[in-house]
Amino acid sequence: MQRLANKVAIITGGARGMGAQTSRLFVKEGATVVIADLLEDEGRALAAELGEAASFRRLDVSKEECWQQLVRETVERHGRIDVLVNNAAVLVFGAIEELTQTQFERALSINLTGTFLGIRSVAPIMREQRTGSIVNISSVDGLRGVNALAAYVSSKWGVRGLTKVAALELGPHGVRVNSVHPGGVDTVMSNPTGASREELAPQYRTVPQQRIGAPEEIARATLFLASDEASYCNGSELSVDGGVAAGSYYPGLPGSPI
Numbered sequence: 192m193q194r195l196a197n198k199v200a201i202i203t204g205g206a207r208g209m210g211a212q213t214s215r216l217f218v219k220e221g222a223t224v225v226i227a228d229l230l231e232d233e234g235r236a237l238a239a240e241l242g243e244a245a246s247f248r249r250l251d252v253s254k255e256e257c258w259q260q261l262v263r264e265t266v267e268r269h270g271r272i273d274v275l276v277n278n279a280a281v282l283v284f285g286a287i288e289e290l291t292q293t294q295f296e297r298a299l300s301i302n303l304t305g306t307f308l309g310i311r312s313v314a315p316i317m318r319e320q321r322t323g324s325i326v327n328i329s330s331v332d333g334l335r336g337v338n339a340l341a342a343y344v345s346s347k348w349g350v351r352g353l354t355k356v357a358a359l360e361l362g363p364h365g366v367r368v369n370s371v372h373p374g375g376v377d378t379v380m381s382n383p384t385g386a387s388r389e390e391l392a393p394q395y396r397t398v399p400q401q402r403i404g405a406p407e408e409i410a411r412a413t414l415f416l417a418s419d420e421a422s423y424c425n426g427s428e429l430s431v432d433g434g435v436a437a438g439s440y441y442p443g444l445p446g447s448p449i
Contacts, residue, residue: 223245227248
């Protein structure tokens with residue numbers, strides 16, 4: 192049985208990378224998918240690939256009016272919204288003393304404010320339906336600190352906290368809100384040069400599973416939380432990181448691969 196049969200899902204950042212694989216998997220599992228992204232060419236091409244079950248809508252997640260239009264059009268066309276995946280994000284590098292306020296606020300605007308606006312926009316619809324699932328894509332870096340990623344880490348910790356609050360406030364109305372925390376994943380964000388996974392392996396020696404993740408692995412975790420199989424998960428954090436969040440190694444001591 193298809194796990195998202197007759198469900199309507201919005202996936203932000205759905206045109207490529209983890210979002211695209213999530214769009215493909217959701218359609219395969221029976222969902223009607225709205226691919227929401229700024230990447231119009233890639234988004235429209237993916238929608239065409241997926242057929243009648245998918246459509247593309249241009250969305251700037253940092254703009255409230257764009258969210259309002261997207262939600263209105265989705266309800267008008269499909270009658271409901273069952274799933275929201277807040278996946279759109281940017282990665283901003285820079286040590287704290289080097290980052291500009293503009294760079295810092297850009298990461299917050301897309302990664303955190305975008306997630307907030309998404310939750311706030313679909314909440315009235317899901318509350319009225321008395322059912323719904325929101326999956327926020329945070330990061331393993333939303334569970335720890337990482338040098339040179341002050342803006343990104345701050346935004347992803349914020350997504351983690353926002354998920355908890357939304358789970359508390361929307362849970363009594365039949366709406367579940369959970370977060371996925373990917374580690375390094377083979378997408379343009381983590382692998383901008385397009386190197387092979389074999390070439391990347393040395394960079395991931397400190398990951399217990401000794402490799403970079405695949406977008407499909409994040410999509411499967413997202414599918415689980417979006418589906419009724421996770422019906423008693425609310426405010427949960429699902430790490431899909433090869434074991435990074437489990438801890439760290441002391442090089443040279445027993446049990447360490449480094």
